[in-house]
Amino acid sequence: MKITNARLIVCSPGRNFVTIKIETDEGIYGLGDATLNGREGAVASYLQDHLIPCLIGRNPFDIEDIWQYFYKGAYWRRGPVTMSAIGAIDMALWDIKGKALQTPVYNLLGGKSRQRMLCYTHANGRTLDDTLEKVAEKMEMGFEAIRVQSGVPGLEKIYGVAEKGKAYEPAIRDGLPYEETWDTAKYLRFVPKLLEKVRDTFGEDLHLLHDSHHRLTPVEAARLGKELEAYDLFWLEDTIAAELQQGFRLIRQHTTTPLAVGEVFNTIFDCQQLITEQLIDYIRMTVSHGGGITPMQKIASLAELYQVKTGCHGASDMSPICLAACLHLNLSINNFGIQEYMGYPDLTEEVFPHGYYFERGFLYLTDQPGLGVDIDEDLAAKHPYQQAYLPVNRLTDGTLYNW
Known part of the structure; x- marks a missing residue:
């Protein structure tokens, strides 16, 4: 061939x-x-x-x-x-x-290590009460693990929170990047209250996750992780910008809250120290941005030696092809942790027909050969590319900061 x-x-x-x-x-x-x-x-x-x-x-x-x-x-x-x-x-x-x-494909990677894959979705609200409503909606859909994000009092627009009545989509198609404003002190005061309220409202069985989106220093992340220990998080994600991998040492010294990072990583060298020093609990690299299934197998194998599990990035800014590839990897490895799953609009599902499916908190693969995803090229051609930008972020004094 x-x-x-x-x-x-x-x-x-x-x-x-x-x-x-x-x-x-x-x-x-x-x-x-x-x-x-x-x-x-x-x-x-x-x-x-x-x-x-x-x-x-x-x-x-x-x-x-x-x-x-x-x-x-x-x-x-x-x-x-x-x-x-x-x-x-x-x-x-x-x-x-x-x-x-x-x-x-999972049969080519060693076969099944499990029958189904736990997944988490997002519950995003502009206010605390709005967020509680979104959590209830996701639980009604059957999700057992939910990432909770909320607007912060005093900040007009932040990561993870959509305009009222709309699904969250950060990529802006009209003009140059949108500029958001950030205040770490306001965030650190609010998040423990948010997660305390979610835990009190929905009980102990719900797996709770939260994303700081690389906006903290190691000391701030250590403080937050320690304060959130009482609420038994599944993980606290992307606390710091992780180019400096040893920054996680300080966080690890001060909290037992599980830590996850890696959706912006590209190679094994981005996470080698994090894994071998057991500074994280979940590696979030994904198949597309991490160079494919081939290197991701090797990263998963390295992580397994150090009791680190996978939690592949699976936001809807990647197509169902990537999600399917992640699922084949997940199904075949022993140290799978959880899979992010936001779902897709109906039009995306029509352009990319697929064999995987969601049912009551878990994702399943069928026995279709290959990845089990196709593309309707005629329908795709009716929806041409539109240039889009992700936002940028500034502190309240105007200093450019991590988005």
Whole structure:
């Protein structure tokens, strides 16, 4: 079998997605998700101008060699654009291999380690009471694990909170990036009250998660983690910007609240110290931005040695192709922890028909060969790409800060 063609499908059925379709001389094709929220065009250009020409004529079964070719073969390594492009190709090659062998990808990764996968969703409200209503709605849908975010009194607009009556979507399609305002002191005073109220209202059995979105210092994160211990969080996510991995040492010294990080990581080197020093409990790297299924298997294996579990990023800014790839990985590894799942609008579901499904708090995979996801190219073509930006963040005095 040889790769004869590879092409990109860039569309916007509700939001922007970049899909690679790799075709072979035996009529089998594979799909990969190359979406990088707010930088889709950069990934598409890297694929089209640099990687796709090097794919033609190769054997799609040589997944490891092709991955190494695009990673080690390029002098300029790593980074979200490069790794998202490589990740899309890797996904598509696993999809081809599964289809050619008439088996789901998880069987190629070692088979099932479980029958279903616990997932969490988001409950976002503008006020505390609004957030409580959203939690109740998600519990009614069957979710057993919920990430809780709320507006903070005194701050007009912050991460995770949508306009009233709308689903949360940070990417702005009209004009330049939206600027939000942040005050750490207000946030630190409010969040313990929020999670105390949620726990008192909904009881002990609900798995509670919360995301600080890289906005704290290690000392601030340690303080917050300690204050939240009474509310038994499943995890506290992205407390600090983790380029400085050893920053988590200070947090770890002061709190037993489980820590999760990694959705913006690209390679194993971004989390090596965090894992080997047991500074985190969950690694949140995802298949697309982490370079594909091939490297994610290795990261999961390293994490397993140090009792760190996976919690793959699964926001709706990645397509159902990426979510399916995460699920095949999750199903096959022993140290799976939880999968983020926000769901998709009906239009996105129509463009990307898939075999996985949600039922009462868990995600399930069918036995469809490959990844079990397809794309309706005709429908996708009716919804062209629209440039979008993620917001930026400033402190109340105007200083640019972490978004």
